[in-house]
Structure formats: C-alpha cells, structure tokens
Amino acid sequence: MEEYRYFFRMPEEVKLASIVMSQSEVHRIDIRGVVCPYTLVKAKLALEKMSCGEILEIYLDNKTALDNLPRAFIYYGQEFLGTEAVNCSEWIIRIRKRR
Amino acid sequence: MDFSQEQILRYSRQLLLNEIGGEGQKKLLESNVLVVGAGGLGSVVLMYLAGCGVGKIGIVENDRIEVSNLPRQILYTTGDMGRNKVEAAKSRLNEMNPDVKIEIFEMRLNEKNARDILCDYKLIIDCTDNFETRFAINRLAVENNKPLISGAVVRFEGNVMFVVPGKTFCYNCIFGDQSGSNSVITCSDAGVLGSIAGLIATIMVTEAVKFILDLPTIQNNLLVYDGLKTELRKIKINRDPDCPVCKKLY
Numbered sequence: 001m002e003e004y005r006y007f008f009r010m011p012e013e014v015k016l017a018s019i020v021m022s023q024s025e026v027h028r029i030d031i032r033g034v035v036c037p038y039t040l041v042k043a044k045l046a047l048e049k050m051s052c053g054e055i056l057e058i059y060l061d062n063k064t065a066l067d068n069l070p071r072a073f074i075y076y077g078q079e080f081l082g083t084e085a086v087n088c089s090e091w092i093i094r095i096r097k098r099r
Numbered sequence: 100m101d102f103s104q105e106q107i108l109r110y111s112r113q114l115l116l117n118e119i120g121g122e123g124q125k126k127l128l129e130s131n132v133l134v135v136g137a138g139g140l141g142s143v144v145l146m147y148l149a150g151c152g153v154g155k156i157g158i159v160e161n162d163r164i165e166v167s168n169l170p171r172q173i174l175y176t177t178g179d180m181g182r183n184k185v186e187a188a189k190s191r192l193n194e195m196n197p198d199v200k201i202e203i204f205e206m207r208l209n210e211k212n213a214r215d216i217l218c219d220y221k222l223i224i225d226c227t228d229n230f231e232t233r234f235a236i237n238r239l240a241v242e243n244n245k246p247l248i249s250g251a252v253v254r255f256e257g258n259v260m261f262v263v264p265g266k267t268f269c270y271n272c273i274f275g276d277q278s279g280s281n282s283v284i285t286c287s288d289a290g291v292l293g294s295i296a297g298l299i300a301t302i303m304v305t306e307a308v309k310f311i312l313d314l315p316t317i318q319n320n321l322l323v324y325d326g327l328k329t330e331l332r333k334i335k336i337n338r339d340p341d342c343p344v345c346k347k348l349y
Contacts, residue, residue: 042107077117
C-alpha cells in the first residue's frame with residue numbers, strides 16, 4: 001500500500017540530481033508526438049533492454065508525461081536523474097537503470 | 100523481442116506492470132496452454148488467456164451450444180446456438196486477438212488421445228464440469244508430468260487448485276475417487292450462478308499467467324470461495340502419501 005501511495009504522490013523530496021554521466025553509457029529515445037500512456041510504455045521497454053547503471057535520455061514533448069514519467073520510474077525502482085528543457089515545449093528526462 | 104506498434108498499444112497495460120513488462124509479454128506470447136472444457140469456466144479462462152496474449156491455446160470440448168449455457172458461457176451468443184463450442188470459441192478468440200493461435204480438439208480427453216494432445220502443451224487448465232472427468236484429467240496430467248490448474252463451481256461456491264506432479268498434492272489426494280459416489284453433484288444437477296463461474300475462472304487464469312511468468316502461485320493450497328458468505332479461504336494441503344495416482348512420483 002505504501003508503494004501504491006508513493007506512485008501517486010509527486011516526490012517533492014526528489015532533488016534534481018547532479019548528473020555524473022561521463023562513466024555511463026547513454027541510450028536515447030525520441031517519443032515526441034507520443035501520448036500517454038504509450039510515452040511510459042515506450043520508455044519502459046527501452047529501459048528493459050539496457051544494463052544496470054546505464055542512462056536513458058527520453059526526448060519528449062508531452063507535458064503530462066513530463067510530470068508522470070519521473071514518478072513512474074521511481075515507483076519502478078529506477079533513479080530519476082533530472083529534467084532538462086530543450087525549449088518551451090520539449091524536454092529531456094534522464095533515468096538511470098537500477099534494476 | 101521487438102513488438103509491433105499494434106502490440107505495444109494492445110498490451111500496453113501489461114507492459115507497464117513491473118511483473119510483466121516486455122520480457123514477461125514475450126514469455127506469454129511464446130507460451131501455450133491447453134484448456135479442457137469450454138463451458139462456464141472455460142469461456143472466461145479462454146477469453147483472458149487470448150486477451151493477454153498467450154501465444155497458443157488448445158481447446159478440448161465436444162459439446163454444442165445450448166440456450167441453457169448462455170447465462171454463464173459468455174464466449175457464446177444466442178446466434179451461436181447449435182454450433183460446436185470449439186468452432187464458435189475459435190472464431191470468437193481469433194477476433195479478440197489475432198496474435199493467438201487456437202488449436203481445437205472436438206473430442207473428450209481420454210487415455211487414448213491424451214498423450215498426443217498433452218505433449219504440445221506446458222500447462223493444462225481443467226474447466227470441465229464433473230468429477231469423473233476431473234479425476235481422469237488429474238490422472239493424465241500426473242502420468243504425463245504436466246502442471247494442472249483445476250477449478251470447479253456449483254451453486255454459489257467454487258474452488259481452485261494447482262497441481263504440479265512430483266511437487267504438490269494432486270486432485271485425487273484431496274477428493275479420493277468419488278466418481279461412483281451418489282453424493283457427487285454437478286452444476287447441471289444443482290445449479291450455478293454464472294458470476295461464480297466467472298470469478299473462479301479469473302482466479303484460474305491469473306494463476307496460469309503467474310505460472311508462465313515464473314511468479315509464485317497457489318501451489319500446495321486449495322482456494323475455496325463461498326459467494327453467499329463472500330468468503331475466500333486458502334487452505335494449505337499436504338499430499339496423500341498413499342494416493343494411488345501420484346505416490347509413484349515420490
């Protein structure tokens with residue numbers, strides 16, 4: 001139940017991590033134009049193919065996904081590294097695979 | 100395994116589950132299950148197996164659809180009356196999910212045909228409606244070393260068990276051979292509420308999906324549901340060391 005509540009709560013305690021990426025392989029997916037929940041499905045499938053420790057950069061333009069993906073991946077036990085705005089309507093979310 | 104765009108959409112709600120994801124969905128699509136009986140339990144079991152993308156489903160059934168089937172056998176419609184159940188089931192399931200291969204056997208499972216049918220399947224789901232057939236399927240599953248999920252419903256009650264030959268109790272360990280007993284009742288004698296069949300069937304198919312995904316199942320337990328009291332009990336069962344059906348495996 002605790003996990004369930006956590007999934008639906010925006011984790012304010014999650015700080016945008018200082019990203020140390022030099023040692024990690026970075027994978028990228030472009031899900032611009034994709035709508036929820038397929039944004040998460042596609043990002044999750046991409047992460048499943050990666051090895052632990054590697055980083056996934058998710059290039060997206062869906063504002064709802066921008067809010068939902070970080071907390072969903074935290075629920076899945078992955079590490080949310082941060083969000084970067086590319087411009088006023090496109091962003092990159094970075095997730096490190098932990099399991 | 101790379102999924103097609105349609106598969107990503109179709110299975111999206113399962114792909115999102117940590118316990119399934121892409122890897123689990125691949126296991127489901129590559130798995131196979133034999134369903135014996137396409138009546139009240141079988142209708143629901145078959146629909147959810149096909150829906151979630153179990154790659155190959157075998158159906159053993161030799162009845163035709165009657166009007167008295169329709170309140171609980173929700174795979175069929177009024178227009179299907181008189182058709183063979185296996186053929187109606189196959190066409191309906193193909194419409195539901197073209198990813199799934201349906202293999203039909205219009206016959207009763209017996210000693211002579213069992214080995215040839217069972218050898219192609221990893222799991223058997225017994226959805227038949229009488230004790231005699233359930234004992235026979237249990238014996239065939241044990242002899243052929245095939246895991247078996249067995250369910251039964253009557254009136255407002257139902258039960259589910261998961262037999263893994265050589266590991267758990269079998270159907271015969273619990274019920275003994277009552278096939279000649281006058282106390283044996285079937286849903287056609289005693290009546291059954293369709294939704295109880297649906298409830299027991301969804302438990303059975305959930306156990307099947309968990310088995311395919313290597314998740315813990317109800318093995319070693321008997322699950323009993325009482326719909327009038329709204330009570331679900333899980334009862335730990337040990338195998339009978341003198342069971343004539345499964346004792347040779349130990």
